[in-house]
Amino acid sequence: MNPSPLMLAIVTDAFGGRGGMAQYNRDFLGALAETGAVSSITVLPRYAPDPFALPERIQQTPARPGRIGYSVAALQTALLRRVDLIFCGHLFMAPLAAVIARLKRAKLIVQTHGIEAWSRPSKAQRSALEAADLVLCVSRHTRAAVLSWAATAPERVLVVPDTVREAFTPGDGSTQRTRLGLEGKRILLTVGRMDSGERYKGQDCVIAAIPELVTKGHDIYYLVVGEGADRSRLEALAREAGLSNRVRFLGHVGLPTLVEIYRTSDLFVMPSTGEGFGVAFLEAMASGTPALGLGVAGATDALADGQLGTLVAENDLPCAVARLLAAPRPDTQALAAAVRARFGREKFAVSARAALNRLMQASSV
Amino acid sequence: MCGINGIFAYHSASSAPQETELLATREAMRARGPDGSGAWWSMDRRCGLGHRRLSIIDLSDRASQPMPSEDGCFVIAFNGEIYNYPQVRVELEADGARFRTTSDTEALLHLYAHYGAGMVRRLRGMFAFAIWDRARRGLFLARDPYGVKPLYTANDGWMFRFASQVKALLAGGHISRDPEPAGIVGFHLFGSLPEPFTLYRDIRALPAGHTQWVDAAGPREPEPFSNLADVLAKSAANPAPAAEIPERVRAGVLDSVRAHLLADVEVGIFLSAGVDSGALLGCMRDVGQREIRAITLAFEEFHGSSEDEAPLAARVCEHYGAHHIVRPLRKREFFEDLPAILEAMDQPSIDGVNTWFVSKAAKEAGLKVAISGLGGDELLAGYPSFLDVPRWHRRFGPFAAMPGAGFLARKVMAVVAPAFSRATPKALGVLEYSRSWAGTYLLRRGLFLPHELPEVMDADMAREGLRRLRPLHRLAANLKPDPGSDVARVCVLESAQYMRNQLLRDADWAGMAHSLEIRVPLVDFTLLRALAPVIPVLSPGAGKAALTNAPTLPLPDEIATRAKTGFSVPTGDWMNAAIGRGLEPAGRASDPKGLVSRRWSRAVLNSMAPTDAQPQLHAS
Numbered sequence: 001m002n003p004s005p006l007m008l009a010i011v012t013d014a015f016g017g018r019g020g021m022a023q024y025n026r027d028f029l030g031a032l033a034e035t036g037a038v039s040s041i042t043v044l045p046r047y048a049p050d051p052f053a054l055p056e057r058i059q060q061t062p063a064r065p066g067r068i069g070y071s072v073a074a075l076q077t078a079l080l081r082r083v084d085l086i087f088c089g090h091l092f093m094a095p096l097a098a099v100i101a102r103l104k105r106a107k108l109i110v111q112t113h114g115i116e117a118w119s120r121p122s123k124a125q126r127s128a129l130e131a132a133d134l135v136l137c138v139s140r141h142t143r144a145a146v147l148s149w150a151a152t153a154p155e156r157v158l159v160v161p162d163t164v165r166e167a168f169t170p171g172d173g174s175t176q177r178t179r180l181g182l183e184g185k186r187i188l189l190t191v192g193r194m195d196s197g198e199r200y201k202g203q204d205c206v207i208a209a210i211p212e213l214v215t216k217g218h219d220i221y222y223l224v225v226g227e228g229a230d231r232s233r234l235e236a237l238a239r240e241a242g243l244s245n246r247v248r249f250l251g252h253v254g255l256p257t258l259v260e261i262y263r264t265s266d267l268f269v270m271p272s273t274g275e276g277f278g279v280a281f282l283e284a285m286a287s288g289t290p291a292l293g294l295g296v297a298g299a300t301d302a303l304a305d306g307q308l309g310t311l312v313a314e315n316d317l318p319c320a321v322a323r324l325l326a327a328p329r330p331d332t333q334a335l336a337a338a339v340r341a342r343f344g345r346e347k348f349a350v351s352a353r354a355a356l357n358r359l360m361q362a363s364s365v
Numbered sequence: 366m367c368g369i370n371g372i373f374a375y376h377s378a379s380s381a382p383q384e385t386e387l388l389a390t391r392e393a394m395r396a397r398g399p400d401g402s403g404a405w406w407s408m409d410r411r412c413g414l415g416h417r418r419l420s421i422i423d424l425s426d427r428a429s430q431p432m433p434s435e436d437g438c439f440v441i442a443f444n445g446e447i448y449n450y451p452q453v454r455v456e457l458e459a460d461g462a463r464f465r466t467t468s469d470t471e472a473l474l475h476l477y478a479h480y481g482a483g484m485v486r487r488l489r490g491m492f493a494f495a496i497w498d499r500a501r502r503g504l505f506l507a508r509d510p511y512g513v514k515p516l517y518t519a520n521d522g523w524m525f526r527f528a529s530q531v532k533a534l535l536a537g538g539h540i541s542r543d544p545e546p547a548g549i550v551g552f553h554l555f556g557s558l559p560e561p562f563t564l565y566r567d568i569r570a571l572p573a574g575h576t577q578w579v580d581a582a583g584p585r586e587p588e589p590f591s592n593l594a595d596v597l598a599k600s601a602a603n604p605a606p607a608a609e610i611p612e613r614v615r616a617g618v619l620d621s622v623r624a625h626l627l628a629d630v631e632v633g634i635f636l637s638a639g640v641d642s643g644a645l646l647g648c649m650r651d652v653g654q655r656e657i658r659a660i661t662l663a664f665e666e667f668h669g670s671s672e673d674e675a676p677l678a679a680r681v682c683e684h685y686g687a688h689h690i691v692r693p694l695r696k697r698e699f700f701e702d703l704p705a706i707l708e709a710m711d712q713p714s715i716d717g718v719n720t721w722f723v724s725k726a727a728k729e730a731g732l733k734v735a736i737s738g739l740g741g742d743e744l745l746a747g748y749p750s751f752l753d754v755p756r757w758h759r760r761f762g763p764f765a766a767m768p769g770a771g772f773l774a775r776k777v778m779a780v781v782a783p784a785f786s787r788a789t790p791k792a793l794g795v796l797e798y799s800r801s802w803a804g805t806y807l808l809r810r811g812l813f814l815p816h817e818l819p820e821v822m823d824a825d826m827a828r829e830g831l832r833r834l835r836p837l838h839r840l841a842a843n844l845k846p847d848p849g850s851d852v853a854r855v856c857v858l859e860s861a862q863y864m865r866n867q868l869l870r871d872a873d874w875a876g877m878a879h880s881l882e883i884r885v886p887l888v889d890f891t892l893l894r895a896l897a898p899v900i901p902v903l904s905p906g907a908g909k910a911a912l913t914n915a916p917t918l919p920l921p922d923e924i925a926t927r928a929k930t931g932f933s934v935p936t937g938d939w940m941n942a943a944i945g946r947g948l949e950p951a952g953r954a955s956d957p958k959g960l961v962s963r964r965w966s967r968a969v970l971n972s973m974a975p976t977d978a979q980p981q982l983h984a985s
């Protein structure tokens with residue numbers, strides 16, 4: 001293979017996209033471009049609603065939401081240029097990516113994130129993944145799930161975990177606390193999409209735990225950041241529990257506000273059962289706030305088996321919240337540094353580059 | 366011979382490995398190395414190696430492991446023996462290497478420093494080892510060409526672990542016990558787990574004759590460095606005349622026996638009344654060992670009958686002036702030991718019981734090392750399969766090549782003659798599997814056939830296991846390049862499947878459970894190379910006849926004559942009785958051996974399988 005290959009990225013979204021997968025794709029492609037691991041990347045997104053700037057060595061074609069239109073455009077783009085590497089950002093698009101890889105005799109990388117890869121996919125998707133030269137997973141849990149249904153060599157399935165953006169650092173968040181009128185209160189925080197189909201982030205568990213904690217003397221207020229169709233159900237839950245004042249739904253907030261909310265919270269809690277990785281845990285801890293999650297799925301990676309944050313069983317959640325609120329706040333700088341030592345952008349770039357090197361070494365054998 | 370293990374937190378996101386885990390895994394292998402133990406950590410504590418030692422060469426503490434090189438650049442944990450160590454040492458010293466010990470372990474460190482991964486091509490012996498390379502921040506693993514010594518690995522995406530035993534890895538407490546359908550299906554097909562699969566999805570064997578490199582991006586795919594088929598294919602183009610068989614066998618076996626006697630402790634031998642072990646005993650005497658203790662099992666049931674091997678073995682001992690130890694064995698002892706046997710059995714196996722008891726006897730005699738005749742039938746065409754497989758393939762292969770013929774015949778027979786179908790399930794597979802060499806071998810050697818699996822285990826798991834295992838494809842891969850003759854093809858299939866996954870693995874767990882190193886001079890790559898030119902021209906009985914005459918003083922005639930009719934051991938009946946006491950109803954005493962094995966395999970699997978997988982293992 002060319003030592004500095006040309007890459008085509010088949011993705012749902014990346015630059016100008018929203019959500020965790022788009023962020024991961026930007027991070028991954030950006031790291032490869034920045035380190036010079038590839039000479040150029042052409043990104044083919046299905047969605048790109050937001051304005052964006054592209055890093056050096058990366059181009060992005062206009063978004064094509066329709067599946068057929070996207071497939072035709074992807075084939076056209078691929079056929080018209082040299083392609084050494086295909087990066088497929090979602091398992092659902094792997095069959096298309098595998099066809100293009102075969103046509104172009106290019107190496108195929110398939111990226112897997114979370115629940116989309118946890119149960120056995122369609123035969124076409126499974127075959128496409130098994131044909132991949134390299135499979136990347138955001139967590140050990142996703143990797144184990146992929147290997148449970150894919151007959152692929154385990155050495156081809158690597159973990160490249162999420163990374164945390166530079167914006168999340170310890171510091172002063174008192175403006176947000178004042179704005180919310182929560183001086184002197186104990187703030188719990190969850191940041192995540194409220195999807196009515198998935199319902200796995202666990203905000204309802206936190207809401208259910210609050211009355212007893214308040215009874216025991218914890219003056220708790222719970223901030224819920226994020227949007228989604230499940231929000232009205234959760235709001236009703238809070239109302240029914242008489243917690244309308246203590247549970248605040250803040251919706252989508254901008255990055256500077258989000259950073260301050262993380263900083264000023266006393267505990268980030270996300271009893272999620274469906275995290276592919278759980279980058280919000282990293283954002284909280286990088287902002288100096290301790291984090292609590294369930295020892296389930298990707299959360300065990302983000303919380304580093306309990307070495308960065310706290311992992312508990314669902315039944316123990318209220319006790320763990322009480323215990324962590326009673327404990328002195330940890331050294332925020334040390335916590336942030338520990339997070340970056342494992343999941344900082346430099347480490348991410350090294351992991352991404354090492355994965356690509358592994359692929360290129362394998363093809364040169 | 367020892368137990369090795371290690372943990373390498375290769376991913377930057379990973380926590381450092383815990384000492385408690387390293388030691389828990391190591392101590393689960395205590396029986397492999399009762400003479401000493403050691404642990405080593407890299408400066409940053411990202412990599413730890415563990416070792417339990419059975420001292421055989423250089424008994425001093427200087428030879429303890431894990432052993433660092435003098436400059437600290439490399440550290441090794443090694444299980445096995447390097448039989449050409451004296452020559453290797455001379456060559457290395459000529460190149461300027463300085464030795465601190467007289468151990469073969471240190472030679473491996475020097476070899477790695479000089480030749481890197483290519484070092485493995487210079488080794489004669491049985492080995493599994495890991496070397497930490499400080500400058501490259503990586504771990505180099507290797508396993509011998511035949512797979513005499515075991516090496517299992519586990520990789521969770523952040524951390525890499527290895528150990529000599531599957532159960533030791535599990536004892537560390539951090540590896541998932543999720544079942545591997547390919548391993549379970551393989552066990553039903555063959556009676557042992559076909560490498561690289563194990564009972565558990567997250568644990569794999571490093572395949573025989575492979576090396577593996579692990580660095581910051583995790584383990585690379587294992588790379589082969591030797592191939593049985595390749596050796597035989599090269600010789601097939603230029604076969605030697607049959608007249609050369611006796612001399613090649615004599616010279617090759619004597620050379621191998623001489624190499625396998627390298628030790629600083631006494632080397633004994635397992636002696637049956639067969640040709641293989643008897644000839645090895647004669648060769649031991651020829652290469653200069655004066656005091657030889659030989660161990661024979663005497664089954665009480667056979668006492669005074671023609672099946673009793675003890676009198677003939679005694680005759681061989683007398684012939685060669687060896688000291689004979691006859692160990693009586695009764696059914697009762699089998700039942701007493703059965704729980705310990707299942708505990709020591711690292712992975713499910715339908716055999717190994719004989720090896721357990723003969724190893725136990727050797728330990729009682731105070732031996733640490735014993736020679737075994739294992740491998741003679743594979744190397745010298747001693748099994749009936751050397752006749753059956755080519756014959757079946759030629760006779761039925763053309764019919765089987767007709768699309769759908771086998772499937773149709775099987776279905777028709779199941780309706781027309783259901784009793785016959787049940788009693789001789791394999792006969793119905795002839796037209797389905799005899800099309801290829803791999804298929805014919807599976808037919809000859811398989812415990813169950815693939816189409817039977819949905820009836821004996823969960824149908825979904827059977828399907829998924831077959832998809833992951835691809836048994837015919839995997840067997841056929843052993844035959845690349847084509848070994849070039851009927852005998853060579855069966856030799857490769859028997860060596861790479863039955864011997865590697867069943868006999869050698871059984872010898873490892875059953876011997877190691879008694880802290881006994883079992884050496885196998887007939888499983889030796891140098892010997893294979895020496896015999897490769899005559900393997901294509903081995904006619905039935907010619908190989909064993911040559912082996913009979915390999916010692917200067919040939920084996921007594923009655924051994925050669927008696928061996929042709931074969932021996933039996935009562936362990937099959939014992940197993941059948943054990944099944945009746947345990948999980949499944951016993952069969953009839955007159956059941957054919959194959960059907961007993963089938964029931965025994967299911968009983969063993971039930972006793973060892975991951976508990977959460979139990980419902981999926983067998984059809985309800």
